[in-house]
């Protein structure tokens with residue numbers, strides 16, 4: 001049974017439709033990423049799940065119970081936003097205790113215990129008496145995470161928690177957040193517009209565009225079998241070409257350069273070669289002038305001895321092609 005069930009949610013702001021009949025089911029313990037371009041409705045969906053925003057239509061169920069009109073305070077979630085939103089005049093410890101103070105059912109010792117546990121989980125115990133300005137961006141975001149999990153919420157909502165951090169810190173925190181999420185087994189929804197983040201962290205990805213869900217699936221399913229041309233072009237690199245009234249899509253790593261000049265699908269002109277370490281990206285032009293790129297293992301490049309402006313014979317293995325009806329707008 002789904003732990004979070006979002007059914008046919010529509011949300012309008014004046015004339016702007018932010019969510020158009022969105023339905024999503026999330027299982028207990030799952031880590032789900034909402035991925036999509038700016039303005040597609042990711043934050044709005046998260047806020048409706050949190051109860052911070054009412055929907056115009058549709059229903060929300062939490063743990064099997066209708067929660068459509070349940071106030072945010074009764075939904076039992078922890079939340080982390082893009083900007084750290086820590087209290088600057090409070091230490092790390094005080095920031096984490098702040099939310100706990102409202103919970104009168106816990107004794108003072110219990111509240112301290114919970115704060116210490118959360119601090120250890122995010123590895124900030126040693127830094128608990130520092131103020132936010134004395135912390136790096138990553139540490140501030142870990143404090144926000146500790147504050148969100150200190151109350152042992154039933155689920156966790158993260159809205160682009162890593163986007164303000166530099167690439168290296170972001171990668172480290174990805175692994176840490178995932179490890180914490182797994183050790184707690186906590187159902188988590190994270191908004192991101194970074195496809196690599198979604199692919200590496202999520203059990204399942206919800207791909208959104210223009211207020212609708214385009215596809216829900218595991219990273220592998222979304223990468224290997226993109227349901228729509230939008231998903232195909234938004235995630236990873238994809239080549240598109242037309243064939244017999246259909247639009248065909250194939251990843252650069254699946255295009256084969258064949259030595260055989262009798263069995264091939266296309267003859268392409270090589271334009272540029274880009275050495276990328278383990279593989280080389282070859283850019284070329286198909287006979288219909290559409291562009292194609294191929295990722296060729298660098299050791300194979302040595303055998304091929306390609307030249308810019310030379311010709312190559314390409315094979316598109318049928319299993320690697322995804323087809324879309326008609327001349328899809330890409």
Ligand SMILES: Nc1ncnc2c1ncn2[C@@H]1O[C@H](COP(=O)(O)OP(=O)(O)OP(=O)(O)O)[C@@H](O)[C@H]1O
Pocket residue numbers: 013016017018036037038039040041042043044045193
């Ligand atoms: N409070 C609001 N008032 C009016 N329009 C809003 C409001 N909040 C969101 N919108 C509009 O709804 C649409 C979806 O916004 P939302 O914030 O959910 O997008 P997003 O996917 O989170 O984008 P981003 O990646 O930039 O954060 C946008 O067109 C936005 O302008």
Ligand SMILES: [Mg+2]
Pocket residue numbers: 042043044
């Ligand atoms: Mg947003």
